[in-house]
Amino acid sequence: MSSVIHAVNLKIGYSPDSILGEIDNLEIEQGEIVSIVGESGIGKTTFLKSIARLVNPISGTLKVFDTEGVSARGVIGYIPQKLGLIKHETVYSNVLEGAICNESILRSISGFHEEKVIDKVKETIELMNLSDKIDEPVKRLSGGQQRRVAIARTIAQGPKLILADEFLSELDDKTVENVWKSMLEYVTSNNTTLVIVEHNIERARLAERCFKLEKNEESDYSILSEVKI
Amino acid sequence: MNIARRKYPIFLTFILFTTYLIFVDLVDGNWASLENSLENLSRFFRESLWPPNWKVIEARSYPSCERSWDFLCSPAYIGIMETLKIAFVSTGFGFIISLPLATLASRNLYSDSIAIPFRFLLAAMRTLPSIIWAIFFVILVGLGPVSGVLAMTFYTVGYLGKLQYETIEGLSNDPLDAAKAMGLKNSEMIQRVVIPETANNLISQLFFMFEYNVRHGSVIGIVGAGGIGYYISTYLKFLQYDKVIALLIILFFVVIAIDLISIKARSYFVDDATFKSPSLFGNIFRAKK
Numbered sequence: 001m002s003s004v005i006h007a008v009n010l011k012i013g014y015s016p017d018s019i020l021g022e023i024d025n026l027e028i029e030q031g032e033i034v035s036i037v038g039e040s041g042i043g044k045t046t047f048l049k050s051i052a053r054l055v056n057p058i059s060g061t062l063k064v065f066d067t068e069g070v071s072a073r074g075v076i077g078y079i080p081q082k083l084g085l086i087k088h089e090t091v092y093s094n095v096l097e098g099a100i101c102n103e104s105i106l107r108s109i110s111g112f113h114e115e116k117v118i119d120k121v122k123e124t125i126e127l128m129n130l131s132d133k134i135d136e137p138v139k140r141l142s143g144g145q146q147r148r149v150a151i152a153r154t155i156a157q158g159p160k161l162i163l164a165d166e167f168l169s170e171l172d173d174k175t176v177e178n179v180w181k182s183m184l185e186y187v188t189s190n191n192t193t194l195v196i197v198e199h200n201i202e203r204a205r206l207a208e209r210c211f212k213l214e215k216n217e218e219s220d221y222s223i224l225s226e227v228k229i
Numbered sequence: 230m231n232i233a234r235r236k237y238p239i240f241l242t243f244i245l246f247t248t249y250l251i252f253v254d255l256v257d258g259n260w261a262s263l264e265n266s267l268e269n270l271s272r273f274f275r276e277s278l279w280p281p282n283w284k285v286i287e288a289r290s291y292p293s294c295e296r297s298w299d300f301l302c303s304p305a306y307i308g309i310m311e312t313l314k315i316a317f318v319s320t321g322f323g324f325i326i327s328l329p330l331a332t333l334a335s336r337n338l339y340s341d342s343i344a345i346p347f348r349f350l351l352a353a354m355r356t357l358p359s360i361i362w363a364i365f366f367v368i369l370v371g372l373g374p375v376s377g378v379l380a381m382t383f384y385t386v387g388y389l390g391k392l393q394y395e396t397i398e399g400l401s402n403d404p405l406d407a408a409k410a411m412g413l414k415n416s417e418m419i420q421r422v423v424i425p426e427t428a429n430n431l432i433s434q435l436f437f438m439f440e441y442n443v444r445h446g447s448v449i450g451i452v453g454a455g456g457i458g459y460y461i462s463t464y465l466k467f468l469q470y471d472k473v474i475a476l477l478i479i480l481f482f483v484v485i486a487i488d489l490i491s492i493k494a495r496s497y498f499v500d501d502a503t504f505k506s507p508s509l510f511g512n513i514f515r516a517k518k
Contacts, residue, residue: 044387049406052409052410052412053409054406054407054409056409064263066450070412071412071413073411073413074411074412075412076410076411076412077410077411078406078407078410078411079407080402080406080407081403082401082403083403084401084404084406084408085404086404086422086425086426087426088428088429089425093425097408097421097422098411100421101411101412102414105416105417105420107418108417108420108421114296153407157411163410172346
């Protein structure tokens with residue numbers, strides 16, 4: 001198995017004056033399902049954003065798909081905590097946004113998408129059991145349905161690494177089961193790496209490996225370590 | 230909480246007292262000028278303004294009217310139509326120019342080194358009111374509606390650009406983060422995320438700007454930039470105040486009509502819009518819940 005995320009002596013945060021966390025050594029392989037747990041404000045989201053290069057690491061090495069810069073287009077799918085959907089657009093338009101991530105801007109403006117792109121969007125919407133909501137604006141959907149739209153957008157993108165920030169929060173157990181099942185179907189069949197951030201230990205147990213960000217007495221910031229849960 | 234509440238009367242008293250002092254300073258001891266003001270207004274209204282002279286809705290004596298309905302050759306119709314055309318074209322041009330500038334001025338899309346110069350540019354464009362731009366363009370391209378269009382386009386770019394970049398900056402970071410993580414460039418994010426996400430507000434602002442430009446279109450005509458303001462200015466020069474009041478009454482009803490249509494149209498585009506849009510008069514007279 002090849003390494004997807006490789007971090008050594010990594011310090012994360014928004015500025016050198018306010019380091020949030022440190023990762024001594026981390027190796028996540030292709031196809032693994034990993035969860036990161038920790039208290040609120042400990043730096044879990046910042047770590048996820050650092051992997052997606054939305055926040056630059058303060059020091060150390062962070063390689064994603066063997067590169068320290070921005071990863072190749074479309075290989076990372078990021079599901080923010082608040083999902084990042086375009087609320088007044090339809091389910092179809094939101095999922096299409098993921099599917100056309102490799103399309104040129106001219107084709108995208110023209111609105112003439114390839115047949116296979118449109119088929120992929122429809123397939124993904126069907127996979128998430130949202131076919132009956134395809135033309136509904138996202139703002140009219142329930143929390144669980146919106147989460148499924150966010151997953152559909154990411155799946156339609158076809159990423160090799162999915163970073164999901166508390167994407168199972170605020171859902172009832174039944175919906176968690178359905179949403180998780182849909183996600184699992186995709187990652188196992190496509191050998192995709194999934195990194196989820198969770199503050200709920202029960203949900204974090206759904207992953208194969210679990211890491212915890214927590215503060216120790218010697219340091220002002222949190223340290224990432226693998227835990228058995 | 231109680232301390233904060235007690236501050237309000239003190240603050241209001243301070244504001245009222247300061248306002249009074251500044252007013253006294255502006256009057257500069259010339260209180261006599263205010264003494265007969267009401268009587269003067271009443272006399273001016275009776276002798277010069279009322280009744281309005283409705284000849285403004287009759288055909289002009291020259292050039293001769295070749296249309297079937299005299300009103301279509303009247304100064305009121307020609308002036309209002311020209312004002313509407315100037316407002317429409319300059320709002321359209323202004324929108325097309327301001328949107329790219331507003332995205333460049335948005336600090337959540339571009340770094341300060343790019344955003345700040347564009348903010349200065351937009352601020353500079355709206356620092357001068359449209360009437361000053363009109364004077365400038367009348368000198369540059371001469372009297373007529375073209376200078377009006379140019380003046381109002383410039384002002385629209387400055388004003389609309391500010392509204393637009395504030396809307397863009399008000400966007401939630403999450404959709405932008407998701408798009409950035411996908412690897413989209415700024416130009417792609419603008420096309421695929423920023424414009425769809427802000428479209429309702431941008432269209433609503435466009436309608437607002439059109440309304441605004443119709444109102445100001447009547448002012449810029451006074452300096453020769455076309456529209457109904459040109460006729461108002463001409464009648465003022467010849468002391469035909471009864472014709473001026475007639476044109477102002479017509480303009481008032483046109484502005485009200487545009488306002489009503491605009492409110493109705495905007496109600497379909499604001500975020501909490503329902504498919505059953507509220508009634509026209511309900512929009513104006515009912516308090517927002």
